[in-house]
Amino acid sequence: MMSLQYDNNNCEIGVFSKLTNAYCLVSATSASANLFTGYESKLKGVIPIVTTSIGGSGTIGSLCVGNKNGLLLSHTITDQELQHLRDSLPDEVVVQRIEEPICALGNAIACNDYVALVHPKLENNTEEIISDVLGVEVYRQTIANNELVGSYCSLSNNGGMVHSNTKVEEMVELANLLQVPLVAGTMNRGSQVISAGLTVNDWTAFCGSDTTAVELSVVNGIFKLVQSQPDFVVSEMRKSLIDTYV
C-alpha cells in the first residue's frame, strides 16, 4: 500500500499507470519519474514494470485494460508501441489492439482475472474479444447510473471498491456477478473517480497522495492487503467468497 503522485500535484495515478497481477505499465512521460520510482520500490523483481505511451499519450491507464491473462489496447496505439509492449511483457500475456469506437478502454471496462464489467454500449465484437483475450466473463453494467464502469470502480480478485453513490441493492447485484466483496468508497479525499485514484492487484495497491487515512483503511480492508502475499492469493480469495456471499 503506497501513496503516489504524478508530476507535482496530480493524484490521479490510475490515469497514468496500470497495475495487474502479472505486470505494471507506467506512463513514459518525463513527469512520471516519481510514479515509476514508487512502483519500482514495491514491485521490482516481482513483476515487470514497463514504461510506455499509447498513441503518444501518457494517459495509459485510461486507454488500456488488462489482467494477468492479457492486455487490450485502444486502436490509437502505434505499431511501435505495440511491439514494445509485446517485447516487454511475459509471453503468457496476450497483447492485442482492438478496433472499438470507445477508445478509453480503461474507463469503459473494469476487470479482475475472472470477471469484467463493461460499458453497456460497447460493441458485441469487443465483448467477445474481451472474453477471449482476458479470459473473463463479461457483464454489461452501470454503477450508480454511470456508464463508465471502469472509472467508478476498482477491482482485484480479493475485493472491489465502487462509486460512493452506489445503492445497497446494486452493490449486492454487482457482488454476485463479481463473486468478490464490494464496498462503496472514495479516493483522494472524497473523489468519486475510484480508478483514477487507486491502482490495485491482489497483494498491493497504490493510491493518490491526497487519499486520507480513512480511505486508506477502507482500501486495506476490502482488498485484504495487510496479510496477503502473492503466493497464497488464490486460495484465500476463494475462501472469503464462500464465507461472505454463499
Add this chain to the structure above:
Amino acid sequence: MSVMDESGMFNVQQTIGSVLCCKCGVPMAPNAANMCVNCLRSEVDITEGLQKSIQIFYCPECTCYLQPPKTWIKCQWESKELLTFCIKRLKNLNKVKLKNAEFVWTEPHSKRIKVKLTVQAEVLNGAVLEQSYPVEYTVRDNLCESCSRFQANPDQWVALVQLRQHVSHRRTFFYLEQLILRHDAASRAIRIQQVDQGIDFFFGNKSHANSFVEFLRKVVPIEYRQDQQLVSHDVKSSLYNYKYTYSVKICPVCREDLVCLPSKVASGLGNLGPLVICTKVSDNITLLDPRTLRCAFLDARQYWRSGFRSALTSRQLVKYFVFDVEPPVSEATVGGQKYALSYVQIARESDIGKMFYVQTHLGHILKPGDQALGYDIYGANVNDNEMEKYRLSVKNGLPEAILIKKCYEEQRERKQKKSRNWKLKSLPMEMDDSRGRVDPEKTDKEYEEFLRDLEENPELRFNISLYKDKDYQASETASMTDGEGAPSVPIEELLADLDLSEEEEDDDDDEEDMAE
C-alpha cells in the same frame, strides 16, 4: 415512486448506502464531496468575505434609519421592515443564497442589533453547504437632516397662516377646530398657537400652508392675502429665501346673528329682508327672512364684495316667555330645516308686563309656556348704520322682537348638570399671552354653549366627529323619563375612540369583579 406503483411496473427498491467520511471516518450518506457536514464546515467557510459587523445610523428623534446615501426609513424595533433594511445593508450577500434571517434578542440600550442569517453556497464538487452566522449592527445615533434643523431652531417655520375672525366670541373657532380634526387638515403644522380673536398655524413648507388655506376656503367664507418677507438671498445663484404669511379673515357674520342688509345687497337678493337671520355658515352664508320665510345664499365672494356686519350677535340674545302661539300662516323648508310662520305673543323675562305681538319663523316648535331666545329690537341700542337707515325708511317701525331659537334651559336645569355621554378632541394649541390674558371662565362658558349648540343642532354635528366618553355613567339617564327633554346626541352618532389602555382597564375591572 408512487407513480410507478400505480402504473404497476416492477420497481427495484433502492436503499441509500453509507460511506465513511473521508476525513473523520464517520459513516454517512454519500454526498458530492463525500465529507460529513462537520468536516466540510471545517474545510470551507462559506461566510468568508461576508460582512459580520456593520454600522448603521439611527435618528433618535424620528426613529428613522439611514439608507445611504440620503434616505431615512422609519422602522420599528425588531420589525419586518427593519430586518429588510438590515439585510439590504450587507454587501457581498449576493454571492451566497440567503435562506433565513431572524433577529437575535439584544438589550435595546446596548445599541446593537443582531441578526442571525442562514446562507447556502456551493462548495467542493457541487456539494451545497448551509451555514448560519450572526451579524452585529452597531447603531450609531445621528440626527437626520430635518431633525437636526429642527433641533437647532424649533421655530423653523416658512409659512404662517393667521386665521382671524373679528367677533367677540370664539364659537367659530371651536367649530373649526373640530372640522380641522375631522379632516386632519393641520397635521403638517409645526405649531398651532391660540391668539386673541384667532389661531396661528405655522408650517414648515409653503405648499402645506397653501393646502391648509384651500381647506379653509372650502369650509368657511374667508378672504385672504398672502405676503412674503425676504429672509436671505444668494444673488450669485439666484436663491431667495422667504417667509410667507397668509392673513385669513373669516366672515364676521355668525350663525344666529341678526343682519340688516345694506339696500344694495337686499335688492340684489330680490329685496330680501333687509332684517335677516343668518341660519347657517359654511362655505356660503344662508340668510333667512323670519317674516317671509324667504331664504338666500351668499358665497364668500358675494359676501366680501359688500362685507356687511351683523347688527346684533348671539351674545345679545334675550330670554322671552311665550304666552300664545297662533296656528302657522305658512310653512317652508330651507336646506332640510322646517320653518313655520306664526304670530306669537311674548314678553321679555326681565319685563313681563310688556307684551309683544310678533311674527316668528319658529311656529312649528314653540308652544305657549315655552321659553325662547330672541333679539330685543324694541329695547336694544343698536349701533348699526344700515339698521338706522332702515328704521327711518319704514313707516310702521321695526319689529319689536325677532325670535331666534327655543330655549331649553329649564329642562337642562332639571337634569341637574347631567354630564354628556360624548366628548370632543382638541388640537394641541399653545396659548399666546402676549396680547392680554384670555379669561378662562369666559372661554369655558363659550365652550359649554358650543357643546349645547351641537346637541340642539344635528346639522351642525353632521361634519364633525363625536367620541364616546367612557367615563360617563349611564345610570343617571334612567331618572329622566318625563315628556320632551333637552335634545341630546343619539348614541349611534358617536365614534368609539381608539385607546390602547382601555383593554387593560377592562381586565382590571374583571379581576375586581372576581374578587367581589
